[in-house]
Amino acid sequence: MSDILNEAVAALNEKLGGADFDGSAKFDIVGEGAVMIDANGARAADEEADVTLSADAETFKEILDGETNPTSAFMTGKLKVDGDMGMAMKLAAVLA
16 A cells, blocks of 8 residues: 555544544545545545545645645546535535
């Protein structure tokens, strides 16, 4: 597993910190792999999810670091969302 995926899993688990997220989401980090988030937390995996968010590693890191707003990234085309938009909004609220 790449360092980027390891860092992403650690950062997402820290942000989730026991939050109640009852769906499933996949972060597809272009060229690196995927991170799944569900009620059990974050892990490196590539499975079916309610919503898939795709971005390059730099954009993903900026979102996790709070440097880039996920909505702004989506509106500018840096973040693509496929699937349940309501679940994407719920995830954004949990990670904020």
